[in-house]
Amino acid sequence: MARYRCVPIDEAVAERFRRDARDDFGNPLRRVEASSANGFPCRRCLHCAEPGEAMLLGSYDLGRPRGIYWAPSPIFLHARSCRGFAAEDVLAPIIRANTLVSVRAYDAGDLCLYDLGHVCAGAEVDAPLMRALADPRTAFVNVHTARPGCLLARVERVVSA
Numbered sequence: 001m002a003r004y005r006c007v008p009i010d011e012a013v014a015e016r017f018r019r020d021a022r023d024d025f026g027n028p029l030r031r032v033e034a035s036s037a038n039g040f041p042c043r044r045c046l047h048c049a050e051p052g053e054a055m056l057l058g059s060y061d062l063g064r065p066r067g068i069y070w071a072p073s074p075i076f077l078h079a080r081s082c083r084g085f086a087a088e089d090v091l092a093p094i095i096r097a098n099t100l101v102s103v104r105a106y107d108a109g110d111l112c113l114y115d116l117g118h119v120c121a122g123a124e125v126d127a128p129l130m131r132a133l134a135d136p137r138t139a140f141v142n143v144h145t146a147r148p149g150c151l152l153a154r155v156e157r158v159v160s161a
């Protein structure tokens with residue numbers, strides 16, 4: 001099985017959002033209160049907000065893919081500072097908790113590998129995610145919410161030294 005890590009947004013991006021109250025495209029961040037257990041996934045700690053927690057909503061400039069398949073994504077972020085997710089071979093809780101996710105694999109040239117794409121419940125994502133990571137063409141995988149299409153996390157192989 002390929003070793004992997006779920007990659008959160010950079011700390012610098014999270015801190016800039018919180019400090020400037022603007023997203024990557026200059027929009028004012030929306031401040032919202034989480035009103036359900038699984039509906040407010042933070043892209044920094046990769047945990048779902050607890051109901052009542054203050055969250056920020058803004059548009060995020062995905063690092064990759066670049067080129068033809070590039071797209072920005074709406075993201076939630078804890079309004080308070082939170083610790084970036086940093087575990088290996090552990091699926092991000094926000095992916096596991098989502099009712100319908102989209103697995104999107106990309107090659108080293110940032111082109112989408114359509115045959116590795118898959119839509120399923122987050123709780124059942126392990127097999128299609130491992131299939132995508134095991135494919136030698138895959139450079140990285142982005143997991144999105146399947147209905148609105150928002151990025152949940154990038155997933156990369158862990159390359160042992």
Ligand SMILES: [Zn+2]
Nearest residue numbers: 042045078082
């Ligand atoms: Zn968080």
